[in-house]
Amino acid sequence: MWDKLRAYHKTVADRRFADMVDAERAAAFATQAGDMRFDYAKTNIDDTARDLLIDLLDQADVAGKRDAMFAGAAINETEGRAVLHTALRNLDGGPVLVDGQDVMPAVLETLARMGKFASDVRDGRYTGQGGQITDVINIGIGGSDLGPAMAVKALAPYHDGPRCHFVSNVDPADIGATLRQCDPTTTLVIVASKTFTTIETMTNARTALAWMREKVTDPGAQFAALSTADDKTAAFGIASDRVFGFEDWVGGRYSMWGPIGLSLMMAVGADAFHAFLRGGQAMDLHFKSAAWVENMPAMLALVGIWHNQICGYSTRAVLPYDNLLSRLPAYLQQLEMESNGKGVSMDGADLAVDSGPVVWGEPGTNGQHAFYQLIHQGTRVIPCEFLVAARGHEDDLHHQHQLLVANCLAQSEALMRGRSLPEATAKVADRFSGDELERQARHRVFAGNRPSTTLAYPQLTPFVLGQIIALYEHRVFVEGAVLGINSYDQWGVELGKELATDLQPVIEGRADATSKDGSTAALVSFLQKAGV
Numbered sequence: 327m328w329d330k331l332r333a334y335h336k337t338v339a340d341r342r343f344a345d346m347v348d349a350e351r352a353a354a355f356a357t358q359a360g361d362m363r364f365d366y367a368k369t370n371i372d373d374t375a376r377d378l379l380i381d382l383l384d385q386a387d388v389a390g391k392r393d394a395m396f397a398g399a400a401i402n403e404t405e406g407r408a409v410l411h412t413a414l415r416n417l418d419g420g421p422v423l424v425d426g427q428d429v430m431p432a433v434l435e436t437l438a439r440m441g442k443f444a445s446d447v448r449d450g451r452y453t454g455q456g457g458q459i460t461d462v463i464n465i466g467i468g469g470s471d472l473g474p475a476m477a478v479k480a481l482a483p484y485h486d487g488p489r490c491h492f493v494s495n496v497d498p499a500d501i502g503a504t505l506r507q508c509d510p511t512t513t514l515v516i517v518a519s520k521t522f523t524t525i526e527t528m529t530n531a532r533t534a535l536a537w538m539r540e541k542v543t544d545p546g547a548q549f550a551a552l553s554t555a556d557d558k559t560a561a562f563g564i565a566s567d568r569v570f571g572f573e574d575w576v577g578g579r580y581s582m583w584g585p586i587g588l589s590l591m592m593a594v595g596a597d598a599f600h601a602f603l604r605g606g607q608a609m610d611l612h613f614k615s616a617a618w619v620e621n622m623p624a625m626l627a628l629v630g631i632w633h634n635q636i637c638g639y640s641t642r643a644v645l646p647y648d649n650l651l652s653r654l655p656a657y658l659q660q661l662e663m664e665s666n667g668k669g670v671s672m673d674g675a676d677l678a679v680d681s682g683p684v685v686w687g688e689p690g691t692n693g694q695h696a697f698y699q700l701i702h703q704g705t706r707v708i709p710c711e712f713l714v715a716a717r718g719h720e721d722d723l724h725h726q727h728q729l730l731v732a733n734c735l736a737q738s739e740a741l742m743r744g745r746s747l748p749e750a751t752a753k754v755a756d757r758f759s760g761d762e763l764e765r766q767a768r769h770r771v772f773a774g775n776r777p778s779t780t781l782a783y784p785q786l787t788p789f790v791l792g793q794i795i796a797l798y799e800h801r802v803f804v805e806g807a808v809l810g811i812n813s814y815d816q817w818g819v820e821l822g823k824e825l826a827t828d829l830q831p832v833i834e835g836r837a838d839a840t841s842k843d844g845s846t847a848a849l850v851s852f853l854q855k856a857g858v
């Protein structure tokens with residue numbers, strides 16, 4: 327199948343797809359899920375390419391794998407675990423069995439406990455030593471940080487709870503700056519860690535505990551924990567009624583739907599959090615039931631596979647024309663690159679095709695004034711994924727929102743159309759002539775024919791955010807299933823952690839660097855002389 331796709335791509339690689347984009351194509355190369363529209367008409371995918379891409383889904387039995395995931399099979403084979411973040415948003419769905427046991431009662435009970443705790447904090451029934459909680463600090467990293475941090479920012483218009491801060495980096499600059507903004511007597515610290523062993527999180531948690539101890543007689547009472555490891559949360563001194571547990575079938579980067587979302591719930595309240603879950607659930611239902619050609623996560627994944635594995639474009643820009651989604655690119659970097667950045671397939675063989683792409687991006691219009699130069703005129707083609715809302719939340723400034731939307735659509739149009747040499751020449755003909763005219767015009771040529779997709783939605787509500795995040799999760803699943811990757815482990819993060827543990831005594835001067843390579847030893851020596 328890959329060979330067929332590559333061979334077909336060769337036959338169409340040089341055509342100008344810009345010339346194909348009429349109303350009929352726009353209708354046929356778009357999918358609708360709820361009230362969201364995903365447009366991929368501005369790509370070089372035609373009916374034949376799409377059929378061949380859909381064949382990949384059948385060849386990889388993506389439908390069977392999808393059903394196995396929702397049914398609680400241990401599809402994370404290297405860790406022997408089910409993959410059931412979908413159960414966390416299965417609000418009124420049926421039972422979900424893991425090893426013959428329905429997990430839904432425990433999921434719903436934890437959700438209800440979270441809701442009660444969040445409303446107690448928000449309404450002042452649970453207080454700090456100094457009174458009503460004014461600040462919540464979520465200490466976590468990776469999946470225990472990026473999801474809630476992204477979502478709290480995204481749902482800022484709905485934020486009516488305590489201020490929320492996110493501390494992730496072991497760099498003391500992160501926690502230092504945060505603690506200086508907070509009063510320990512009215513602060514709740516949430517230690518978010520699936521394993522409760524992550525060195526950055528545990529180090530920051532101890533720092534926060536020491537900070538609170540200076541002003542608060544029972545600092546443990548102003549701590550909550552989100553984890554799968556209740557023995558470790560108890561050892562840290564957090565009472566079980568403020569521990570919100572989840573199971574190992576929730577991957578870290580898929581965990582914001584459950585306890586890891588507690589800070590989001592503190593910010594926006596239980597009702598808005600439930601609406602977020604319902605948005606995710608709506609996307610699950612769509613993913614499970616829509617035919618492939620209408621299936622938004624499947625088509626998003628196939629467009630990505632076309633661009634990365636077939637066309638060879640190795641990066642993808644995510645460009646939300648929605649400032650509230652400014653952390654979405656960072657969130658997606660973990661979701662996509664930690665899930666599908668692997669060189670070995672499920673059976674342990676080398677991957678036959680490239681792994682998932684480099685994902686990067688910034689909100690528009692900011693990026694336009696920074697890196698879009700390269701996207702438009704650089705030598706590499708960078709497929710762009712635009713996101714845009716019909717309406718923002720600043721009703722009085724709707725004209726500004728319209729300008730934002732115009733910019734978003736203008737960028738995808740510009741990428742596709744480009745500007746030819748005659749057009750560029752006409753632009754500057756009044757200022758230059760002869761050789762200089764041609765030279766000046768060439769700098770103003772845009773090759774065009776550069777692919778992009780656009781995800782459009784009415785407004786970034788909690789429900790829509792849930793739809794968007796679940797869309798991307800399922801896209802990662804489909805991509806992983808087609809590539810033959812286990813999207814749910816992350817062995818690639820281990821080696822660096824082990825070496826950091828080895829290096830710590832060297833940096834502290836308790837061990838020497840002689841066992842290290844020359845470059846590392848020289849850097850240690852430089853940093854030691856400079857005061858580390």
Ligand SMILES: O=P(O)(O)OC[C@H]1O[C@H](O)[C@H](O)[C@@H](O)[C@@H]1O
Nearest residue numbers: 468469470519520521524578819
């Ligand atoms: O939630 P934790 O157990 O503290 O893990 C936090 C993060 O660290 C790990 O290194 C993984 O790469 C991530 O997938 C995970 O989200």
